[in-house]
Amino acid sequence: MATAATAAALASPSTPAQHTVNVVPPPPAEYSNAEVQAAKSSACAAWEQAALATAAASKERAAVTAPGSIDERFDARATEKRVSMAEISYLRTQIEPAAPETVVTPIEAWIASEIDRLHSVNMRDWPAASAALNRGNGLVDVIAPACGLR
Template sequence: MTTYATSALQQAPSTGGPPATPPRNVGGPPTRQAPRPRHAGIIAAATAFVVAAGAAVATATALASPVTPAQHTVNVVPPPPARYGDMEIAAAKQSACSAWDRSSRTIASVGKDRAALGENTGGSSNDTEEARAAEKRTVVSQIQFLRNEIAPATPPRIQSLIDDWIALQIDSMHSAVVRDWPASNAATDKGNDLVDVIVPACGLR
């Protein structure tokens, strides 16, 4: 009987020793190695980061310094003054003067009634106070009526005189409200003096 010798690789490991190293798979597929990092990829990533950082800085700068909108200058040319015919001017003068004549007479009438009542019952009586309140209402309503009757074609001089007279009526009434009788009487006297100017200017009486 022939005896074959067993190679060291095929011999069983000795009892109690370290385990044998597994044999290498000779002839099998090659072991895959980890790919090496490429320099081109690193450069591209760094470039993208720099671009993104630059965009963020530019955006922050734009938000911190907003752009001022352009200023546009608009030249407004006033329209030329209106022109009125002689008939329009004459009609406007007649209307304004007639309205003033009516208002001045009405205001003067209630003022005389209040003054007469004050002399008879006393300046602080209930009747006098009621008459004074009625006078104030009359002045307000007549001034509003008069202003509505002054047309744009009214001659400037007539309109100026009537405006001054209205202002004096308001001053007199205001002074009476605050019980500043000297100021109220002074405004009334100036208004009466202005009547002597308006009457001939309007051709009244």
């Protein structure tokens, strides 16, 4: 009898119960005007610090002219890269979810242009490095007014 029941069960398997899970996304976060302003101020201050520090490091590297030793130029380029990556890393920590998109989007694009520039420099792709630098410089004209810096 058990054999017959097993054979019958194997011949016509039962369909397991179907479970439905409804995933409801959380509502978008809402921030007070004070929170938005604080997040904007934090992002803008960090961006200004990053922009000034990377520009200063680039100027110092450019000041090491061709007659300088290879070691001096290498060290200056390495310092420029270290400063840029440290500033970008710090800047990323200062962009809070409450920051307005009018500030976040161009800052993130500026970060991407800086990373592209540094990568192009590493690859010795000078036209690409120049294009990334120009893209970043163009974003300065967007970010500074959005942050109230000009």
